[in-house]
Amino acid sequence: MMLVYMFDGTFEGLLTAVFDAYSRKSFPEAIVREGAVLPMFCDECHEVIADTGKSDRVWRGLGRKLSAAALSATATSFLCELPDYDITLFRYICRALNSPVSIETDFSDPDVVEVTKMVRRVRYEAMRIRQFLRFQKAADGTYFALMEPLYNVLSLAVGHFVDRFSSMTFVIYDKRRGYGYYYDGREVHCVTMPETLPHISSGRLDESMMDADEKLYQDMWRAYFKAIAIKERMNPRKQRQDMPVRFWKYLTEKNG
Amino acid sequence: MTEATLNKLKILAEAAKYDVSCSSSGTVRRGRKDDGVGNTVGGVGICHSFADDGRCISLLKVMLTNVCMYDCAYCINRRSNDVPRATLSVSELVELTMEFYRRNYIEGLFLSSGVVRNPDYTMERLVKVAQDLRTVHRFNGYIHLKSIPGASRELVNRAGLYADRMSVNIEIPNECSLKYLAPEKDFKSVYEPMGFIRQGVLENKEDRRKFRSAPRFVPAGQSTQMIVGASPEHDRDILRLSSAFYSMPTMRRVYYSGYVPVNTYDARLPVLKQPPLIRENRLYQADWLMRFYNFTADEIVDDAHPDLELDIDPKLSWALRHPEFFPVDVNRADYESILRIPGVGVKSATLIVNARRFRRLNSEHLRKIGVVMKRARYFITCGELEAPCVADVSPDYVRRSLTAATGKERDNNPLQLTIDFGS
Numbered sequence: 001m002m003l004v005y006m007f008d009g010t011f012e013g014l015l016t017a018v019f020d021a022y023s024r025k026s027f028p029e030a031i032v033r034e035g036a037v038l039p040m041f042c043d044e045c046h047e048v049i050a051d052t053g054k055s056d057r058v059w060r061g062l063g064r065k066l067s068a069a070a071l072s073a074t075a076t077s078f079l080c081e082l083p084d085y086d087i088t089l090f091r092y093i094c095r096a097l098n099s100p101v102s103i104e105t106d107f108s109d110p111d112v113v114e115v116t117k118m119v120r121r122v123r124y125e126a127m128r129i130r131q132f133l134r135f136q137k138a139a140d141g142t143y144f145a146l147m148e149p150l151y152n153v154l155s156l157a158v159g160h161f162v163d164r165f166s167s168m169t170f171v172i173y174d175k176r177r178g179y180g181y182y183y184d185g186r187e188v189h190c191v192t193m194p195e196t197l198p199h200i201s202s203g204r205l206d207e208s209m210m211d212a213d214e215k216l217y218q219d220m221w222r223a224y225f226k227a228i229a230i231k232e233r234m235n236p237r238k239q240r241q242d243m244p245v246r247f248w249k250y251l252t253e254k255n256g
Numbered sequence: 257m258t259e260a261t262l263n264k265l266k267i268l269a270e271a272a273k274y275d276v277s278c279s280s281s282g283t284v285r286r287g288r289k290d291d292g293v294g295n296t297v298g299g300v301g302i303c304h305s306f307a308d309d310g311r312c313i314s315l316l317k318v319m320l321t322n323v324c325m326y327d328c329a330y331c332i333n334r335r336s337n338d339v340p341r342a343t344l345s346v347s348e349l350v351e352l353t354m355e356f357y358r359r360n361y362i363e364g365l366f367l368s369s370g371v372v373r374n375p376d377y378t379m380e381r382l383v384k385v386a387q388d389l390r391t392v393h394r395f396n397g398y399i400h401l402k403s404i405p406g407a408s409r410e411l412v413n414r415a416g417l418y419a420d421r422m423s424v425n426i427e428i429p430n431e432c433s434l435k436y437l438a439p440e441k442d443f444k445s446v447y448e449p450m451g452f453i454r455q456g457v458l459e460n461k462e463d464r465r466k467f468r469s470a471p472r473f474v475p476a477g478q479s480t481q482m483i484v485g486a487s488p489e490h491d492r493d494i495l496r497l498s499s500a501f502y503s504m505p506t507m508r509r510v511y512y513s514g515y516v517p518v519n520t521y522d523a524r525l526p527v528l529k530q531p532p533l534i535r536e537n538r539l540y541q542a543d544w545l546m547r548f549y550n551f552t553a554d555e556i557v558d559d560a561h562p563d564l565e566l567d568i569d570p571k572l573s574w575a576l577r578h579p580e581f582f583p584v585d586v587n588r589a590d591y592e593s594i595l596r597i598p599g600v601g602v603k604s605a606t607l608i609v610n611a612r613r614f615r616r617l618n619s620e621h622l623r624k625i626g627v628v629m630k631r632a633r634y635f636i637t638c639g640e641l642e643a644p645c646v647a648d649v650s651p652d653y654v655r656r657s658l659t660a661a662t663g664k665e666r667d668n669n670p671l672q673l674t675i676d677f678g679s
Contacts, residue, residue, distance in 0.1 A: 103614075105607075105610035105611065105613070105614075106610075106611060106613075106614040107607045107608075107610060107611035107621075107624075107625050108611045108612075108614060108615055108617055108621040108624070108625075109614070110624065113624050113625070127302075130297075130302055131302055131303055131304055131305075132304070132305075133360050134359060134360055134361065135358065135359045135360050136359070137358070137359070143358065143359070145360070160295075160297070161360075162287075163286065163287035163295050164287050164293065164294060164295045164397075165287075165293055165358065166287050166288065166289055166290075166293070167288075167290070167291055167292065167293060168293065168358065213257060213355070216257060216258075216259075216262070217257075217355050217356070217359065219262060220261070220262050220265055220352070220356075221356065221359070221361050223262055223265060223266050223269075224265055224266075224269050224316070224318075225305065225307060225313070226266075226308075227265075227266045227267075227269035227270045227273070228269050228270075228272075228273045228307050228311075228313060228317065229273070229307040229308040229309045229311075230273055230274070230309045230311075230516060231309075232516050232517075232530065232531055233309040233310075233311075233514075233516070233531060233533065234308055234309055235308075235309050235310030236308065236310070237310070238306070238309075238310025239306045239307070239308060239309075239310045241310075242303070242306045242310070242312065243305065243306040251305070252359070252361070253305055
């Protein structure tokens with residue numbers, strides 16, 4: 001008898017699913033997102049309706065079982081948005097709630113290992129944004145940058161840029177998910193822009209939109225990038241390892 | 257900012273590229289809310305790009321000028337070399353740094369310089385750059401300043417107020433070799449500025465204990481660099497020197513730079529086809545063992561084995577020379593012993609000591625945790641039927657089975673005959 005839960009794909013939804021499982025006293029073997037195809041041997045499908053009251057209770061309960069760091073890590077790992085990961089996180093949360101002691105360091109448990117790895121991967125992707133994001137200065141003084149991160153991690157990185165460039169106005173945009181953040185010098189706003197805009201589709205500002213000096217600084221950066229490599233030590237494999245090719249599309253030094 | 261600046265930047269980046277250090281780690285500076293730009297994240301720093309040679313680009317690594325009055329044999333910028341020379345003005349460099357930083361190209365500036373006129377004159381200009389960045393532009397990112405050998409104490413003290421990290425390169429690990437290759441330099445000219453920095457930091461620590469608002473002095477400490485392969489020293493000498501450096505308070509990193517044959521005409525230098533990249537890599541591994549794995553220099557290399565082995569890493573090499581230390585029981589041994597198992601790193605050792613509180617670990621758990629079982633299996637016991645331990649079979653056997661060429665390497669072997677079936 002296979003039981004499947006269906007939820008709306010939000011973190012609240014997942015926490016509500018945990019709540020439902022405990023109140024119905026029946027735990028699912030699989031969790032699917034709305035609109036996904038049900039598994040072949042599905043006998044019963046319970047639809048979870050996300051409820052902040054229920055999810056808050058689960059979250060508070062989880063807070064009593066895990067350290068603050070592990071608690072925020074579970075939420076972070078959910079940003080990977082991989083459907084296969086939902087059931088792992090679900091089992092992890094249930095195990096954490098059942099256990100009298102915190103399970104966060106039980107690395108011989110496959111789910112704990114999987115969650116720990118996913119947290120690491122998501123945080124690494126956020127780090128990649130901090131590393132490989134490149135601003136271009138527009139004529140109006142706004143700095144513009146666009147990326148296509150693997151996971152939905154823009155929210156993890158935006159704080160860093162606000163702290164660092166607090167006196168600038170800038171836009172950072174996630175093209176894959178079609179949203180971004182605009183910082184006006186005081187506050188951060190979530191923005192969406194039409195895909196048809198030329199600088200959204202290409203990721204590059206047109207020369208007519210650029211600040212007067214932008215082109216020169218880009219050229220200088222490219223020249224510097226070329227000059228700093230030691231010819232006798234060429235190591236393209238290492239370069240690709242540390243700076244995967246999927247980022248090259250929007251890197252100033254790798255284009256133009 | 258013009259095309260002329262671009263050309264200067266090219267020349268001066270070329271001149272600076274042989275310096276290895278590029279880290280932006282060691283300090284946390286919070287961003288300022290109202291004015292200026294910049295913060296530093298602390299921890300490991302941020303690498304913004306990776307050049308074609310695979311080295312990270314974190315800081316704008318550039319020289320203020322590559323004109324130099326010294327004639328060091330190993331240096332591309334030596335007086336007698338016929339290379340294009342350029343000098344950036346202080347304002348040019350400051351503006352360049354700010355603009356690069358605002359575009360998220362870099363974490364900050366790594367500035368060094370050839371020595372012009374006298375050390376103090378050169379040092380003063382370096383300090384001026386850092387000062388302008390910090391006070392005029394309110395730049396709050398990372399600044400790494402080279403201290404010019406022979407610069408006065410006053411200048412080093414001023415530089416320390418603006419820089420996050422300072423460094424003096426020792427370059428050659430033996431004083432006689434240094435004097436032979438760089439007649440104008442000696443160990444004193446290197447150790448003296450290092451001492452200034454150290455004293456500055458220690459005094460500053462004392463001051464900050466009394467006044468919490470006292471400005472920080474070189475908060476990320478100092479680093480140094482040694483060229484490997486330009487002089488006849490053994491790895492033993494190099495590692496002993498590094499370990500002496502690490503015992504010095506404030507010394508955070510020693511970098512090793514495989515000698516790139518730049519001045520091939522100089523008869524004092526060895527003839528190399530290629531920079532000694534593997535040796536350099538092994539030295540870094542040994543360096544890591546000293547810093548994170550509680551190894552001492554004399555454990556890694558000794559008089560019987562003055563050089564690191566090139567075909568196996570220093571940790572495995574130590575393990576093969578000490579079969580009596582193994583097998584280590586992963587379920588009972590302390591963290592330090594687990595760290596010594598080849599195939600176990602700091603990360604997996606931490607995971608092991610945490611995870612074994614819940615249940616006994618077996619080899620499947622270890623594999624999941626990330627232990628490289630191919631290597632580790634000869635050195636551990638985890639309460640199940642296991643591979644022969646290094647103490648039972650011989651170290652030679654383990655060495656042979658771990659260094660045996662993998663399938664891919666065999667395929668690439670040029671000595672392997674291939675049959676051409678025609679097409």
